[in-house]
Amino acid sequence: MKFPRTTRHACALLAALCLAALSSSAAQTPAISQSAGGAKQSRPAPKTYPPNLVQQGSALFRQDCSFCHGRDAGGGESGPDLTRSKLVAADVDGNNIGPVVRNGRPDKGMPPFDRSDQQIASLVAFIHTQQNNALASAAGRRGNGGRRGVDASDLQTGNAAAGEQYFEGAGGCAACHSPSGDLAGVASRYNGLELEQQMLYPRHARPKVSVTLASGETVTGILGYLDEFTVGLIDSTDTYRSWRISDVQYKIDPALNAHIEQLPKYTDADIHNLMAYLQKLR
């Protein structure tokens, strides 16, 4: 079964689009840089919260949040580890956390929660307390049954020379990427697990799309929406436009396909070697 009136690339790339919507474990960006040497970060003394507020937040968190984010906020079945969340780290008294709880993140599968100011305050107190505990001691993130994290120091087992060879050769990476071009400084932009996830599949990338209307006019832009009935794009004026697929022809840039096609071909060593190589591109 194929989608009507689409190119083969479009079919395969519909899948590529899934990413943004599906990435329930996206944005797993370490807020804590725990180097192997265990260098202490300079950071102001963390705010402390009244124990009864934390306790209340803990109970509410367990009810509403723990399945996805773990009972200790360290990550669960599908949600990210909040103790490593940049959003949490930058939050002041719920200014970041509150809106996310109230509005959800529909694109990532997180539903909104209709909670009172006082309940949000308790969640904020609990989440910050968990992050403080994680910062204070690695042991603070253990022993409570939740998902554990990955540190950049865990991802140093590869061989950079072998990675470079794979990049230039069997991996086919060099067909689209260049260490002195688009990937120059990539290891400064991404770190640890996030770099590895980006390397395997750039989940936030939006491919280019061109849509040919019945009139013969062609509109190009960044893919904004796709299902088997509707195609939408953001054009050069940042305007969203959409069409019924039955009325147009469209073609999606197939570049991202190479990442999907590579997934079955990687050995674990290939991935670790590539990581070693990319981490040198600072």
Add this chain to the structure above:
Amino acid sequence: MKLAGQTSLIAVIAVFAFASTSILLAQGPDEQTLLHPPADAWPGYHGDYSGRRHSSLDQITPKNVGTLGLAWAFQTNQNAPIKSSPLLVDGILYFTVPDHVWAVDARSGHMIWHYNQPTREGEHIGNRGVAAYKGYLFFSAPDAHLVSLNAKDGSVRWKVEVADVTKGYWTSMAPLVVGNHVLVGVSGDFDNLSGYIRAIDPETGETQWQWNSTPPAGTPNQTTGGMTWMTGTYDPDLNLVYWGTGNPTPVLNGSTRPGDDLYTCSIVALNPDTGKLAWAFQVSPHDTHDWDAVETPVQVDGDFHGEPKKMLMQTSRNGYYFVLDRTNGKNLLTAPFGPVNWTLGIDQQGRPIPNPAKEPAPDGRIIAPDEGGMTNYRSPSFDTKNGLFIVDAHPSWSLYFAKPADGVYGWAGADYNVWGKGVIEAIDYQTGKIRWSHEIGPESGAGVLTTDSGLTFTGDGRGNFLALDSSDGKTLWHAGSGSNIVSSPITYQLDGRQYVITSSGGVLFAWALPQAQ
């Protein structure tokens, strides 16, 4: 809970008495209805006991489905998405979200009563629906209690503890009524706890028996886990219930639980009167990837390569499609239905052999499928007309990590999705080969329903409800629903009109062919 209006309730009951004389007034479903549901009933989670989610109804056909329209919609006005499969009993639909049960007129969609009993303990991640028996409903509450309600008004008959919520259990599944037993399962993933199935007396709430899937926590070198998240199926002729069990714990680190970890990630056959194990088949020995084997064990009677067989089929979260002989649990077929890279092959019993090199590791392992699995809670359907096992699949890749510092309690590691997509796959039941596949964009939580007229109802990853041609997977009808779909469709016929019920977000939708006003 409250009555929406006494007059409307009486009116509903009056309509019914004429419509189905074979059913006692609002006292359904009885055992015969559960065994042989008529066209105007969907009395259990899977409809009938087979788990096929296939209907003989044929008013809506491939030719006319394009005109399918909205008969009514019901809004829960709750944030929690509807994950339950509604029941239809005596003209009334019953469905749930955590802490809530609604009774809704199946003809009009208006509310008859609403039970809402907030609980403060237990994960409120979702609820799969109620079970019904002789005018009673049975509801799994998040605080690991089974609540029995009177179907007429939603009043509470009794509430009994099924598991200790303070230890980390909760309940979310739709119970299964078999004879004089209400069978319930338990949920939990973040603690090293034993899963079990419990039989409860529908009249008194007393426990009749309990079958434990794993030894008690703390038993040296033994696993815990094997949660019983989902509703099993029942074969009245063999008098066996079939149930899937969940993953072992600790989840991603298998070092403290060497060996196969029985009976986790297994399909088990139990005598419903005694709880005695008749046989077990383990679909994932020594799982370290969180691949519960709780997907519906679907019963099919028919030809298997020239021999008549009583079969049991499962598309499992671990990426393999299994066909078993359900009289004895012997394997007939094991075949992947998407990319899998975690095995060394298939053993003589038909079980995948886990590759130790693909266990989670400190520097990560690339694994297909991802933790959510090639499929999950959403129901598949067996299309008896075309001999197709149709499943909402999720080809996917992920990274799995575990290191000594992650400990040996609960999750004990971490995993991250890399890439995945959603595909409705129609599997030839005798070979495991994909007859057709239909891409649906991102992963979808929509289950599958098939009908004798040749239709497959499901949904895509963008919130579109879909009707496909069961013979080739082509789209015949769709409707955008405005939210994610995380439930499985049902169908029934009332007053000569066939309805298909779907849900997304907090809205239940009833679809039917147009009729004169």
